Amino acid sequence: MGFGGSVEPPAPFAQNEAERLYRELAGNDDIDGVVAFSWEIAPAMNVDARQTEPAILLTGVDAAHTAGFEQDLQTVDGQPLDLATLPEGQIYVNNEMAEEMAIEPGHTLQLFILGKPVNFEVAAITKDKFLTGTGPPGFRRGAVLPLDRLQELYGTEGKVDFVAVSNRGGERGGVPLTDAVVADVQEKLEGTKLTIRPYKQDLIEQAEEFGYMMMTFFIILGLFSIAAGLLLIFMIFVMLAAERKTEMGISRAVGMKRGHLVQTFLSEGMAYNVLSAAVGAGLGVAVSLGMTRIMAILFGMFDISIVFHVTARSLIVSYSLGVVLTFVTVSFSSWRVSVLNIVRAIRDLPDPKFARAGWRSLVLGLAGLGFGVLLTWTGLQVDHAFPFSLGVSLFGICLALTLRYFGAPERPLFTGIGLAILTYWVVAAGDTLDPLLGEMDGGMEMFFLSGLMMVASATYVLVYNNDIMLWALAKTGALFTRILPAVKTAVAYPAQNRFRSGMTIAMIGLVIFALTVMSTMNSNYDRLFLSEESRGGWDVWAVDSPSNPIDDITAVLREADGFDTAVIEASGKLGVAHSDVPGVQQLREDGTPYTEDFASYPVYMAEPAWLRNTGVPLNARARGYSTDEEVWNALASDGDKVVIDAFALPSGGMMIGPSMFRLRDLTAQDTEFDPITLRLRNRTSGREREVELIGVITTGASEAYMGLYVPWQTFADVLGSPQYNVHYMRLQPGADSVEAARAIESALLERGVQSKSIKQVAEEDSQLSRAFFYLLQGFMGIGLFVGIAAVGVIAFRTVVERRQQIGMLRAIGYSRGMVGLSFLLESSFITLQGILAGIGLALLLSNRLLQSNEFGDAGFDSFYVPWLEIIAIGAFAFISSLIMTIIPARQASSIPIAEALRYE
Numbered sequence: 001m002g003f004g005g006s007v008e009p010p011a012p013f014a015q016n017e018a019e020r021l022y023r024e025l026a027g028n029d030d031i032d033g034v035v036a037f038s039w040e041i042a043p044a045m046n047v048d049a050r051q052t053e054p055a056i057l058l059t060g061v062d063a064a065h066t067a068g069f070e071q072d073l074q075t076v077d078g079q080p081l082d083l084a085t086l087p088e089g090q091i092y093v094n095n096e097m098a099e100e101m102a103i104e105p106g107h108t109l110q111l112f113i114l115g116k117p118v119n120f121e122v123a124a125i126t127k128d129k130f131l132t133g134t135g136p137p138g139f140r141r142g143a144v145l146p147l148d149r150l151q152e153l154y155g156t157e158g159k160v161d162f163v164a165v166s167n168r169g170g171e172r173g174g175v176p177l178t179d180a181v182v183a184d185v186q187e188k189l190e191g192t193k194l195t196i197r198p199y200k201q202d203l204i205e206q207a208e209e210f211g212y213m214m215m216t217f218f219i220i221l222g223l224f225s226i227a228a229g230l231l232l233i234f235m236i237f238v239m240l241a242a243e244r245k246t247e248m249g250i251s252r253a254v255g256m257k258r259g260h261l262v263q264t265f266l267s268e269g270m271a272y273n274v275l276s277a278a279v280g281a282g283l284g285v286a287v288s289l290g291m292t293r294i295m296a297i298l299f300g301m302f303d304i305s306i307v308f309h310v311t312a313r314s315l316i317v318s319y320s321l322g323v324v325l326t327f328v329t330v331s332f333s334s335w336r337v338s339v340l341n342i343v344r345a346i347r348d349l350p351d352p353k354f355a356r357a358g359w360r361s362l363v364l365g366l367a368g369l370g371f372g373v374l375l376t377w378t379g380l381q382v383d384h385a386f387p388f389s390l391g392v393s394l395f396g397i398c399l400a401l402t403l404r405y406f407g408a409p410e411r412p413l414f415t416g417i418g419l420a421i422l423t424y425w426v427v428a429a430g431d432t433l434d435p436l437l438g439e440m441d442g443g444m445e446m447f448f449l450s451g452l453m454m455v456a457s458a459t460y461v462l463v464y465n466n467d468i469m470l471w472a473l474a475k476t477g478a479l480f481t482r483i484l485p486a487v488k489t490a491v492a493y494p495a496q497n498r499f500r501s502g503m504t505i506a507m508i509g510l511v512i513f514a515l516t517v518m519s520t521m522n523s524n525y526d527r528l529f530l531s532e533e534s535r536g537g538w539d540v541w542a543v544d545s546p547s548n549p550i551d552d553i554t555a556v557l558r559e560a561d562g563f564d565t566a567v568i569e570a571s572g573k574l575g576v577a578h579s580d581v582p583g584v585q586q587l588r589e590d591g592t593p594y595t596e597d598f599a600s601y602p603v604y605m606a607e608p609a610w611l612r613n614t615g616v617p618l619n620a621r622a623r624g625y626s627t628d629e630e631v632w633n634a635l636a637s638d639g640d641k642v643v644i645d646a647f648a649l650p651s652g653g654m655m656i657g658p659s660m661f662r663l664r665d666l667t668a669q670d671t672e673f674d675p676i677t678l679r680l681r682n683r684t685s686g687r688e689r690e691v692e693l694i695g696v697i698t699t700g701a702s703e704a705y706m707g708l709y710v711p712w713q714t715f716a717d718v719l720g721s722p723q724y725n726v727h728y729m730r731l732q733p734g735a736d737s738v739e740a741a742r743a744i745e746s747a748l749l750e751r752g753v754q755s756k757s758i759k760q761v762a763e764e765d766s767q768l769s770r771a772f773f774y775l776l777q778g779f780m781g782i783g784l785f786v787g788i789a790a791v792g793v794i795a796f797r798t799v800v801e802r803r804q805q806i807g808m809l810r811a812i813g814y815s816r817g818m819v820g821l822s823f824l825l826e827s828s829f830i831t832l833q834g835i836l837a838g839i840g841l842a843l844l845l846s847n848r849l850l851q852s853n854e855f856g857d858a859g860f861d862s863f864y865v866p867w868l869e870i871i872a873i874g875a876f877a878f879i880s881s882l883i884m885t886i887i888p889a890r891q892a893s894s895i896p897i898a899e900a901l902r903y904e
Contacts, residue, residue, distance in 0.1 A: 021188060034165050037161065047110050054745055072132065182196050235504075261337070265337060273323055365405065369402060420457075422457040462833050463494075490822045510838070515780055541756060568729050577605075587599060605711075615628075621673075737760065816894065828878070831881040
């Protein structure tokens with residue numbers, strides 16, 4: 001059934017407490033099972049396959065009380081396991097361990113218990129469940145024995161680690177009963193040091209929080225593709241109206257009203273809409289299935305299980321949203337195309353250019369100015385960047401519409417407004433405006449808004465100045481005389497059709513912008529966390545077994561066979577508090593007035609050797625300490641001094657739960673501060689100690705060194721002995737850290753030591769994050785196909801619209817090749833503007849962000865451009881657009897001259 005809660009202490013407790021709970025909870029109808037169990041960590045070897053594992057989780061379960069946990073104790077085939085009848089000398093192994101070590105039933109499994117080998121015959125392979133060794137984070141491989149046998153092996157008779165409680169109702173139905181069960185169990189635990197943790201409910205809340213975060217992430221990123229798609233729909237209907245302009249004029253002439261035209265286009269659009277939305281929903285399910293599979297692989301190592309799940313509700317919501325968004329876009333485009341002059345439409349004459357805009361521009365402009373001012377004021381009042389920046393941008397756009405009504409010339413007006421909005425976003429991306437406006441809150445939604453506004457403003461500048469590019473090309477005509485006519489034609493048409501050119505540039509630029517920003521920021525994060533400084537001067541870490549701790553790893557290695565300790569230059573160790581019981585170690589920042597309660601945080605016991613030899617860099621130091629070395633030495637000599645990582649800052653950036661400790665006032669911008677008094681508490685024993693915070697680790701090193709670092713004497717006084725130790729080693733120059741880690745693990749296999757190269761671990765984590773970002777880029781790349789499709793649509797429609805022009809060009813001497821080249825260059829010219837605009841704006845924004853104080857204080861002291869990735873993105877978009885243009889270009893070049901001239 002699984003279990004909804006567990007009774008847990010910071011250390012093993014008397015088994016008679018568990019037996020008391022058996023009796024007292026037997027009458028609770030909301031509980032269908034209570035069982036005590038213990039965990040131990042042991043090295044293992046499959047004697048038959050010669051496969052080893054330095055640490056597995058060995059679970060001992062009370063075989064007499066497994067009722068209610070039948071689903072947690074099953075073979076991979078679904079057969080129930082009976083621990084009470086398991087023969088002496090046999091063991092059950094979970095599926096994860098069996099696959100990793102090539103174990104099959106009947107194989108001999110050798111465990112090293114307290115340093116001595118003990119052989120077991122594998123009786124069966126079990127499902128990966130909590131009671132079969134898939135325990136706390138980091139442990140997936142394990143085995144299970146009856147509790148009494150585990151106690152006998154480790155000499156822990158009469159002691160257990162946990163008591164699991166299973167709610168009635170199965171895996172899902174039992175969740176609503178959790179609060180009532182927790183209250184009942186807590187009442188039974190009064191007067192003891194034991195606590196009840198709603199384990200399943202906590203996991204569900206974490207899963208919901210993670211799911212919400214991922215949903216928000218994908219929605220924000222998907223907005224770029226959605227925006228590009230809406231622009232494409234709008235442009236298609238405008239082009240469709242241009243093709244049927246004469247038909248619409250005749251219809252109006254014989255009595256059709258504007259409303260009828262709107263209804264005609266709207267009906268046609270909705271016919272496409274309802275069908276295409278259904279196809280899109282189906283394709284979305286297929287894409288999500290593939291992404292789910294990839295994410296399941298990526299997050300599997302973090303014990304996060306991701307499975308594909310789709311509901312009718314989600315499909316209906318997605319389909320409905322698609323239909324509604326498309327309906328709004330089609331409605332607006334239908335209204336726009338219905339605005340026409342009947343005479344000009346019948347004669348298929350172009351609309352005249354007026355020196356000033358109409359009254360609609362004035363109405364929209366004034367309304368937008370008012371709304372922009374309102375948004376800006378709202379943003380200032382609530383200190384939020386999104387309404388403020390949206391208001392500023394909207395004000396600029398609507399100011400241009402208003403000034404056009406009063407006759408302001410288009411080019412200088414829209415060029416100036418575009419440059420002004422672009423300048424605002426470049427300046428706002430840093431912290432230049434903070435002294436004037438103060439710090440404003442902003443999340444990932446600012447990424448989309450910045451991309452939308454920067455690309456829109458750049459598009460205005462480009463489309464109103466394309467003729468300048470034509471002039472520049474003409475001046476360099478001597479370099480390519482033979483193709484100069486084709487080049488001039490290719491540039492002239494986009495300059496005359498600003499709407500189509502601008503829409504296509506914006507579609508491509510939006511997606512390229514998003515892809516480039518993600519690639520650039522991810523590469524700079526990788527460089528920060530993979531730097532030599534982030535490793536703190538250490539090359540290898542080794543984790544010992546809780547049942548077989550090591551005091552001095554160098555001395556133990558000196559006695560072991562097959563390892564030369566001369567390669568070790570320095571070593572030190574950190575003790576880890578009981579990480580399998582969240583919240584035992586708690587922190588509180590003292591001060592007046594004081595309202596906060598204690599919150600949990602990882603705590604490490606820093607021994608003097610580690611403190612003297614560490615090079616972990618600090619972002620901030622307390623006044624009176626001029627170097628990082630002075631801070632670490634202070635911890636070695638004064639038991640009341642501590643150091644914490646940067647993720648504990650109010651905006652530390654680490655995705656940790658709200659119950660985790662955060663400092664109140666210290667920020668990432670502070671490099672010096674007055675010592676801060678913290679209170680460290682053991683939640684279970686109630687022991688407390690005041691400590692003084694004198695240093696904050698840099699963000700770059702905080703990922704590897706997240707936690708509170710406490711001298712050993714304070715740790716022992718408050719938290720007792722550590723659960724296990726992490727030994728750090730600095731190697732001699734030139735030594736291979738990967739080979740050294742393997743040699744250490746091999747030499748200390750019988751003691752259950754796990755060893756890793758710190759650099760290798762950082763690179764593996766980086767590869768994982770990079771793979772995830774590639775997945776996101778692939779998701780966003782879907783929008784790139786929208787922009788490429790726009791290029792193809794324009795190219796095909798242009799051939800139809802310009803048949804007479806093609807005939808004239810052929811008649812005055814253009815060859816077929818020159819005509820085809822002109823169309824090819826025309827599409828390339830538009831695509832290239834979108835690509836270069838997206839890349840340039842993305843690099844500009846990324847550079848501004850990384851130069852800001854917030855990123856600078858986090859450790860970003862340089863700007864790295866991943867040119868290879870960016871060029872690959874741009875090349876893919878450009879080559880794809882060329883492919884989409886080849887067919888219409890060949891079609892244009894093959895039209896007979898006479899047929900083209902006669903075309904109407």
